[in-house]
Amino acid sequence: MSATTLSAAGAIPGPAKDLRVSEALGRSRHRRNMIVKALCFAATAIGLLFLASILATLVWRGMAGLSLTVFTTSTLPPGSNGGLLNAIVGSLIQTLIGAAIGTPIGLMVGTYLAEYARDSALGNSVRFVSDVLLSAPSILIGLFVYQLVVNPFNGFSAIAGCLALAVIVIPIVVRTTEDMLRLIPATLREAVIGLGAPKWKMITLVCYRAAREGIMTGVLLAIARVAGETAPLLFTSLGNLNWSTDLTKPMASLPVTIYQYAGSAFQDWIDLAWAGALLITLGVLAINIIARLVLRRGV
């Protein structure tokens, strides 16, 4: 008697025991899953569709404007079959010098934050300021350099453009450097210190080596970011119609040239704007791919 009562009482109560109920529950869960999955796919598809249509338009229109003269001739007035040589070279010079100024500063600030001032008040405020700078509109940085360099020295110059780009590079490098150094396990540091190495040796010989790929990626991404910047250059390096590599004079750049040509009335200028946009996109894409390769080799 007790056995039969047990078997009846031992049944786990609830619907799961009932085969029909559990099947229905499974179906409804499956349905809901399918709906959410479909919505996720749709959202992804919409995002990709926009990206693909932008890229397709860019390639389509940009290829039409690309020719050898784009790389061999400087910008010329409408109807003179000009190119973008001065703008391409100007962009390369300003981006590289900007990165060369910004990277060491960013690297050192990032090291300070990760190694020396993890939770100190000064470190926290430096980190906060750097994060604010990271999201500051780039036109503000252009105006800042305008007031700091262009206005007092009575003239636009390529070096002012480089400084503006450097100010944008710094917080990006600070953030990635700090994040990468923080990822290094404490045990590794303790091992180095345990062997009697001073702190600076630990940082330069061990931490930098361990975080090298991550830091490099950050620098490359910073370069990719500033290569396409228009706003900080408008009020600093201004742009130049002619070939110029003089850092004390206004210098042409691809984004500024695109900005001015895209809205013009003349088809050859509009075509050059598309070609320039395609070149920047390809350049930034190449840097991103290199950054990924660097990162993968390290991991």
Next chain:
Amino acid sequence: MNFATTALAVTLAGLTWSAQAQQITGAGATFPAPIYAKWGEAAKAATGLELNYQAIGSGGGQTQIVNRTVDFGASDAPMAVDRMEKANLHQFPSVMGAVVVIVNIPGVTTNQLKLDGTMVADIYHGKITKWNDPRIQEMNKGITLPNRAIAPVYRADGSGTTYVFASYLSAVDPTWKAKVGAATSVKWPTGQGARGNDGVAATVQNTPGGFGYVEFAYAKQNNLATAAIRNKAGSFVVPSMETFSAAASNADWANAKHFAVDLIDQAGEKSWPIVSATFILLPKDPKDPARSANVMKFIDWAYNSGDALATGLDYVPLPAAVKTAVRGSWTAEIKGPDGKPVR
């Protein structure tokens, strides 16, 4: 390695070459940028001067010359007199241009539609809303206008073109003058905003029933349908170099202070009513007189040899008498630190 050597050679060649030419840096209005670039290219061989003109907008051009960060500033709208005097600047015109009205009415070809100034103003006031409005129909007997809404488009960004067009509307329509006025950016009673001449042109092109205003070059280069407009003399004129020049020659240049002549709604049978000059601003007390002298040398070259290039890009050259007056003003107004005229 090979590439690096080539790049180095190109860079060195560029350095030596740019060291030879004397650079002039100017910035400002977008409207004259193509002709300044064209003049710059042609003047390089003739004068040895290398012009770098950057189109940052009329407002930017005025600010940069006030701050003395450029050799000359350029502006479509004449500078406010008190600001100009405070900054010790000299203003003179370089070239002229016209603003035209563009339409997109299915079945109506370019210059077929006739309008007068108050009707254009009333479209932007929102008082005329259909293309087959009795007032438009009355003026355009012979063409069938559709029962379609008019879609007015205006420049959303601050612009010399807007200043010229709104000046015209203020000149022909007292209500416009009282309620909206003329500036590089005004509060449009109705319509849709678009960025830049190209934005307005594209929006009108893509909107059946569209209506807007652009610089003449944009209408011509993009084959946009323009409208004929009744001028002050009462005749309908179509946009062309002839009607633009007629307006310029009828203007009262002699009595215009700082050359800020009013070319809007000029008398004369053939005058196109929406014409304007674009201006150059130079410091009266240049710190580096050689650079100001170079700017004047360049403009002098453009006055002498640049008219054909200007008409080729749909700009209107200045009348000869005005050029002479401007040359005279340089000697009178622009003095070096030694008190002697720079040119």
